[in-house]
Amino acid sequence: MRGIVSAATYIPRARLDRSAITGFVGSGGGRGTRSVASYDEDTTTMGVEAARIALRSAPGGTRPDALWFSTVAPAYLDKTNATAIHAALRLDHDVPAIDMVGAVRSAVGALATALKSTGTTLVVASDIRTGLPGSGDEASGGDAAAAALVGDGDGVLAELIGTASATEEFVERWRTPGDARSKQWEERFGETKYLPLGDQAWREGLKAAGIEAGDVDTLIVAGLHARAVRTLKGRLGVAKEAQADDLTATIGNSGAAQPLLLLTQALEKAEPGKVIALVVLADGADVLLFRTTDAVRSWQPARSVDAQVAAGAEVPYGKFLAWRGTLTVEPPRRPEPPRVSASSAGRHEDWKFGFVGGVSPETGEPQLPPLPNSTGSVAMADVEGTIATFTVDRIAYSPSPPIVFAVVDFDGGGRLPIELTDAKVEDLSMGDRVEMTFRRLFTADGIHNYFWKARPVLRSTNG
Amino acid sequence: MASNGIKDRVAIVGMGCTQFGERFDKGADDLMVDASNDAFASAGVDKYTIDAYWLGTAMSGNSGITLARPLQVEGKPVTHVENFCATGSEALRGAAYAVSSGAYDIAMAVGVEKVKDSGYQGAVGAGKVPTDGTDRTLTAAAMYSMIVPAYAKKFGVAESELRDVLSHIAAKNHYNGARNPRAQFRKEVSTETICGAPKMAGSLGVFDCAGVADGAAAAVVVRAEDAHKYTDKPLYVKALSLVAGTGAGLSDPEYDYTTFPEVAATAEDAYRQAGVTDPRHELAMAEVHDCFTPTEMVLMEDLGFAERGTAWKEVLAGTYDLGGELPVNPDGGLKSFGHPIGASGLRMMFEAWLQLRGEAPPERALGNDRRLALTHNLGGYPGEMVSFVSIFGTEKG
Numbered sequence: 001m002r003g004i005v006s007a008a009t010y011i012p013r014a015r016l017d018r019s020a021i022t023g024f025v026g027s028g029g030g031r032g033t034r035s036v037a038s039y040d041e042d043t044t045t046m047g048v049e050a051a052r053i054a055l056r057s058a059p060g061g062t063r064p065d066a067l068w069f070s071t072v073a074p075a076y077l078d079k080t081n082a083t084a085i086h087a088a089l090r091l092d093h094d095v096p097a098i099d100m101v102g103a104v105r106s107a108v109g110a111l112a113t114a115l116k117s118t119g120t121t122l123v124v125a126s127d128i129r130t131g132l133p134g135s136g137d138e139a140s141g142g143d144a145a146a147a148a149l150v151g152d153g154d155g156v157l158a159e160l161i162g163t164a165s166a167t168e169e170f171v172e173r174w175r176t177p178g179d180a181r182s183k184q185w186e187e188r189f190g191e192t193k194y195l196p197l198g199d200q201a202w203r204e205g206l207k208a209a210g211i212e213a214g215d216v217d218t219l220i221v222a223g224l225h226a227r228a229v230r231t232l233k234g235r236l237g238v239a240k241e242a243q244a245d246d247l248t249a250t251i252g253n254s255g256a257a258q259p260l261l262l263l264t265q266a267l268e269k270a271e272p273g274k275v276i277a278l279v280v281l282a283d284g285a286d287v288l289l290f291r292t293t294d295a296v297r298s299w300q301p302a303r304s305v306d307a308q309v310a311a312g313a314e315v316p317y318g319k320f321l322a323w324r325g326t327l328t329v330e331p332p333r334r335p336e337p338p339r340v341s342a343s344s345a346g347r348h349e350d351w352k353f354g355f356v357g358g359v360s361p362e363t364g365e366p367q368l369p370p371l372p373n374s375t376g377s378v379a380m381a382d383v384e385g386t387i388a389t390f391t392v393d394r395i396a397y398s399p400s401p402p403i404v405f406a407v408v409d410f411d412g413g414g415r416l417p418i419e420l421t422d423a424k425v426e427d428l429s430m431g432d433r434v435e436m437t438f439r440r441l442f443t444a445d446g447i448h449n450y451f452w453k454a455r456p457v458l459r460s461t462n463g
Numbered sequence: 464m465a466s467n468g469i470k471d472r473v474a475i476v477g478m479g480c481t482q483f484g485e486r487f488d489k490g491a492d493d494l495m496v497d498a499s500n501d502a503f504a505s506a507g508v509d510k511y512t513i514d515a516y517w518l519g520t521a522m523s524g525n526s527g528i529t530l531a532r533p534l535q536v537e538g539k540p541v542t543h544v545e546n547f548c549a550t551g552s553e554a555l556r557g558a559a560y561a562v563s564s565g566a567y568d569i570a571m572a573v574g575v576e577k578v579k580d581s582g583y584q585g586a587v588g589a590g591k592v593p594t595d596g597t598d599r600t601l602t603a604a605a606m607y608s609m610i611v612p613a614y615a616k617k618f619g620v621a622e623s624e625l626r627d628v629l630s631h632i633a634a635k636n637h638y639n640g641a642r643n644p645r646a647q648f649r650k651e652v653s654t655e656t657i658c659g660a661p662k663m664a665g666s667l668g669v670f671d672c673a674g675v676a677d678g679a680a681a682a683v684v685v686r687a688e689d690a691h692k693y694t695d696k697p698l699y700v701k702a703l704s705l706v707a708g709t710g711a712g713l714s715d716p717e718y719d720y721t722t723f724p725e726v727a728a729t730a731e732d733a734y735r736q737a738g739v740t741d742p743r744h745e746l747a748m749a750e751v752h753d754c755f756t757p758t759e760m761v762l763m764e765d766l767g768f769a770e771r772g773t774a775w776k777e778v779l780a781g782t783y784d785l786g787g788e789l790p791v792n793p794d795g796g797l798k799s800f801g802h803p804i805g806a807s808g809l810r811m812m813f814e815a816w817l818q819l820r821g822e823a824p825p826e827r828a829l830g831n832d833r834r835l836a837l838t839h840n841l842g843g844y845p846g847e848m849v850s851f852v853s854i855f856g857t858e859k860g
Contacts, residue, residue, distance in 0.1 A: 333583055337600065341593035348595040368714055369597065389613055389720060391665035393605035395585060405601045407609070407720075415716045417599060417606075417846075430612070441596060449596035 002115060003159040003290060005062055006149040007264040008053035009305050010046050011251055012037045013422045013458075015312035016320050018139045024317045028134030034252030036315050037143035039323040039400040040421055040439040043071040043126035044081045045450065046145035048088040048438040050257075051124050054147035055089060056302040056382070059155040059295065064122035067097040068114060070107040071126045072256050074099065075440070075448055077177075084450055085124060087353030088438050090379065104224060105282035107256035111148060112288060115160045120151035127255035130324055131181050140226065142252025146260035157267055157299055158276060158290035162209025166197040167284035173224060180325070187227055194228035195235075197285040202236055205277070205287030213237030216289075217274040218266045220244045222259040223281030232281065250309050263290075265305040270296050311458050313422070323400065334397040339445035355381040355436055355452045357414060366414030378414075380436065384457060385410040387432045392425045399442055408434055408454050422455040433457040466704065468736030469563040471859045473700045475682050476693035477506020480813040483678035483800045484647040491523040491577035492533035494679035498806075499534055499573055502681035506693045510534055513683070514567035516541040519554030519574040520805035530573055545805075547842025548752065549705065549851035550574065551680065552808030556703045556851070558684050568685065574810075575679035576803030585675055601664075603754065604672055606844040608665025610757040613720035618772040622666070628775040629756035630654040633670045635784050636753060636792050640799020642826040647676040647801040671756040676801025680809035682816075687859065696820045701835065701854040702736035704729040712846025725850040726765040726841060733852040734767070739835065742767045743789050746854075747833035748818055750811030752841045753796040763791070766839060766852070786830035793818060793827050804842075808851065811838035819857050834858055 014036040022029030037046060047069055055063070067089075069082035082097035091097070100106045107125035114121040129141025172190035175182040184190070198221075206213060219238040223229045226248075233243055244266055246253070254261055259280045266276045270292045278288040321327035350356040351369050358367035358374025366378045390406035404420040406428075420428075421439055434454035441449040479501025481494050489497070495518075503509050518530040518541060527541025546553040551574025558570035585602075611629070615622045634654050640646040652670060660668030683693070690697035708725045712718040730742075739745050751766065753759040763774035768789055769782075777783065783791035794800070794814035797807060815836035817823040835856045842849040 334585075335581075335583060337596075338591050338593070340596035344593055344595040348597065352595050352597050388716070389609050391601075391605045391608045393601045393664045395604060395663050396600055396602045398600075403601055403605070405599075405605055409716045413716070415714050415718075417713055419600070430616075441600070451597045 001156050001159050002152045003150070003156040004148050004267065005120070005151045005155045005157065006054050006058035007147065007260065007267050008050050008057055008301065008303065009144060009146040009261045009264045009308065010049035010053060011035050011144045011305070011308040012041055012046065013311060013313050014038055014315040016315055016317065020317040021134060021139055025134035028139055030139050032249040033312060034139065035142040035144055035254070035312070036320055036323065037128050038421065040441065040453070042075045042440050042448070043073050043128055043145065044075045044084050045438050045440055046143065047071070047124040047126040047147070048085050050126070050145035050147040051085055051089055051122060052381070053303045054122065054149055057300065058149050059299065062120060062149060062151065062155060064091065064149060065095055065119045066121040067091060067095060067124070068100055068110045068121060069097070069124045069126070070100040070110045070256055072102065072104055073128045074101045084353060087349055090354040090356070103283065104256050105280070105284065105286070108259045108280040108282065108286045111150070111260060112163055112286060114150040115288065116163070120149065123148050123150060123260070125257045125260045127257045129252065129255050133321065133326060135181070137182060140248060140253050142254045144251060144254035144257045144261055146257045146264055148260055148263070155295055156293055157296045158270070158292045160288065161291050162205050162289040164201045164204035164208055164287045165284060166201040168193065168197060190225045191228045191231060194225055194281045194285065195232055198232040198279060198281055201285035201287045202279060205289055209289040211275060211289070215275050216277045217242055218244050218270065218276045219279070220259070220262045220266060220277065221279045221281070222246070222262055224253060224255055225281055226253070228281055232279070236279070238277070247309060261305065267292070267296065268301050268304050268306070272296055319400070332395065332397055332401050334395065337397060337442055337444055339447045340449045342447070350377065352451055354379065366410065368414050368416040380410060380414065381452065383410045383412065384433055384435050385454065387428065387430055387434060388415070389430055390420070390428055404428070406434065406454060419453045420455060421453040466732050466736065468702055469559065470701050470736055470738070471699050472563045472687050473559045473684050474687045474690035474697035475700070475812070475816065475855070476685050476690050476697050477502045477508065477683035478681065478813050478816045479505055480645055480680040480810055481678050482645045483676040483803065483810070485579050486677040487579060489677065491520070491575050494577065494677060495530055495573055495575045496533050498575070498679035498681040499571065502571065502683050506683040508569070508683060508693070510536050513539070513569055513571045515539060515558070515561055515570045517554040517557040517570065517572045518543050519545070519550040519572065519808070520576060521545050521547065521550045523575055523577045523805065547849045548754070548802070548804055549808060549840040549842050549849045550805040551810070552838070552840050552851040552853060553705070555682055555684070555809060555812065555853070556705065559700050559703060562684050562686055568689065569683065571681060571683050572809060573679065573681040574806040574808060576805040577677050578675050578803055579677050603844065604667055605664035607755040607758055608667045609720045610761055610845065611666050614757065614761070617719060617721050620775055625775060626658060626666070627654070628760060628778045629671055630657040631778050632753065632756040632759050633657045633798055636796040636798035639785060639793050639827060640795020642824065643795050643799065646795045646799040647674050648799045667755060673754045673797035674801035676803055678800070678803040678806045678810065680806050680813050682809055682812060696857065698816055698819060698855040698857060699859055701856050702733035702852065704732040704736065704852045705849070707849050708843065708847050710847035718846055720845050722761060723765050723841060723845060723848060723850065725848050726762060726839070729850040729852040730766045733854055737835070737854040739854065742837065745833060746789060746835050746837050747831055748790045748793050748815070748829050749837040749839065750794065750796070750814050751791055751839045753792055753798055754802065759791070762839065766837070785827060790829045793823070793829060808838065808840045812853065812855070815855050819855065
């Protein structure tokens with residue numbers, strides 16, 4: 001039996017109220033909210049977070065023997081982005097880490113390929129959706145990542161029972177490399193292309209699985225062409241109550257991450273023996289059909305989609321624009337930090353990417369960061385801590401000042417003064433609980449400085 | 464561990480100090496030459512007389528050539544030292560030990576910093592060492608701001624009361640600086656202005672932070688037995704103590720941000736070297752590293768000028784004001800002088816030089832006739848710092 005062994009999503013906490021767009025631009029916007037990657041997040045860091053939750057949720061601590069990363073907005077070209085995720089997850093060196101980046105379709109392609117392949121593959125999809133101020137893409141987009149562990153055996157939550165694809169060349173949505181936004185042909189054209197492709201893939205997928213449309217318990221239709229998605233969903237022969245909510249009202253459409261994100265949510269809600277259909281419209285149509293197993297009954301997702309959807313915090317529109325680089329705001333009058341030394345970062349890969357501390361020879365306590373006299377190593381990324389004291393720095397350099405900084409005492413020992421993120425200083429108190437999150441501190445000379453920050457634990461996002 | 468000290472073996476016989484401030488008119492070269500020439504004149508020597516030089520600068524140059532070139536000292540050993548904010552003191556320490564060893568008869572320590580050529584308000588980091596990018600990025604102001612809530616909590620002082628304490632420290636140092644022609648800021652500042660200033664980090668406002676200035680200072684040192692060849696009123700080195708911290712405080716869950724262990728260690732070592740047992744009543748004055756107002760408050764306890772948890776009361780009682788029981792920062796401190804990193808330590812010694820020799824103006828009178836002065840620098844952060852303490856006296860023994 002081959003299928004999904006574990007799945008998780010990461011939704012950044014910031015939410016943009018779409019009506020704020022209308023208030024600023026005078027047009028565009030709309031109802032509801034969208035998720036927004038913070039200034040210190042990119043598709044790689046969000047991918048790390050989704051992958052961490054997926055591995056934490058995997059039964060029996062299953063680890064992948066391959067890592068595939070897909071995004072439309074890679075932090076690097078030429079250089080592989082999956083290697084940073086690999087390092088943050090502390091995967092073994094013999095585990096390959098490969099990017100499949102560029103098109104939205106690459107993400108579902110990676111998932112389908114992993115499902116038809118062998119071994120245990122961690123598929124990570126991540127996206128930051130951009131658009132010009134006032135555009136439909138800006139309002140309807142959402143930032144998120146999702147990860148699925150694909151493998152064999154009794155731990156499989158949902159078995160792949162059939163797939164089908166339909167492909168055709170047509171220019172409906174496109175972006176040239178370096179462009180910060182996508183462009184679209186008139187909406188009707190895309191719909192006339194997608195609907196027959198969707199119909200075709202759907203028929204063939206059902207045939208491959210040996211089921212009827214009426215056997216489908218949960219139908220997910222994903223894709224950036226909202227009109228085609230909506231129309232196709234209504235004509236596939238699946239009852240309305242079996243059609244999954246696409247979360248666009250609350251977090252928006254997360255592009256490359258959306259199929260896996262919605263599949264994760266379906267798995268979190270599923271009973272054993274149910275059929276989940278995933279249909280993705282992106283330069284064609286891809287259909288993946290799953291049947292859940294008894295394993296879903298005992299599966300404990302470490303951090304559910306619903307909890308993360310509910311845990312939003314509003315970000316003002318001006319800040320959103322500044323975070324995406326659309327609006328250039330006055331930086332702090334401090335020198336920008338120098339680029340990270342590649343060789344130094346390489347020597348400290350475990351600390352910088354894995355947040356692995358040393359062990360003090362005197363006290364036996366975690367040593368953060370490790371010193372040359374360390375007598376061992378201790379993985380700290382999943383250890384929570386308590387704020388001993390904190391302050392706000394209004395004059396330090398930051399891509400989004402001010403910096404909030406805390407002295408964190410970790411459970412089981414170890415202390416580190418470290419930057420906080422996703423935190424409002426007025427909401428903080430000594431004694432607050434924090435968890436570690438992988439972030440991009442800054443970028444200098446095109447080199448992204450990845451490291452960990454602490455962020456307040458939201459109890460509601462657990463379980 | 465031995466820390467024997469060199470009590471009464473070396474003396475300062477001449478000093479110079481430039482005016483501190485935004486010296487857009489002067490480069491590091493000019494400032495070094497000015498301070499050196501003042502010190503030469505003060506000791507009645509010239510550059511040819513000096514056997515060896517120690518230059519302290521953190522960010523205005525590398526190598527001894529930084530001093531040898533503008534001063535045109537030929538064929539002489541010039542040593543460049545750097546030790547964060549104790550850099551200037553470190554230069555004096557090197558020169559004093561060299562003379563005390565007998566290697567040289569007469570040496571000079573020069574400290575300089577040209578901070579205001581960076582184009583930024585506030586101090587910007589010294590030399591950038593390539594790193595893995597995981598170092599802390601916050602400012603010193605933010606690190607020291609963490610003292611305020613920690614001290615308030617530990618000793619049960621209301622933060623509003625602590626605000627008055629910090630304002631008193633700032634107002635006192637500006638009061639003193641207003642009476643010093645070499646200071647960067649020579650105006651008294653009211654506590655209302657101090658309290659109402661824009662916040663920089665935590666609860667610290669602009670007036671809780673030291674200024675940023677250019678400046679230089681210099682000292683000529685000789686063996687104690689030669690001192691009277693140069694001056695009738697030498698200052699004998701009683702103690703020089705330095706500790707470079709391990710950074711343990713940053714990772715120690717027991718560390719509570721209300722004390723600087725490195726400072727307490729240097730104070731204890733210095734008092735032992737000098738034979739001081741009751742600093743509050745034996746010292747005529749102290750120049751301490753008031754980079755931020757809460758720093759000065761904590762230093763009163765770490766230097767033994769107040770019992771633990773009582774410095775805030777002593778500050779409010781005026782214990783450290785001019786004419787108080789133990790005047791602290793009678794020259795105006797970093798608050799009034801700004802902090803040219805390489806120069807500050809020697810600038811503090813310059814005030815000891817003036818005060819103990821009776822050359823300070825009457826409006827800065829200490830109000831006592833004791834014969835010992837202490838200077839103190841720290842550099843780095845709470846939990847990870849360099850600390851330096853020196854004690855000077857006008858008499859041997």
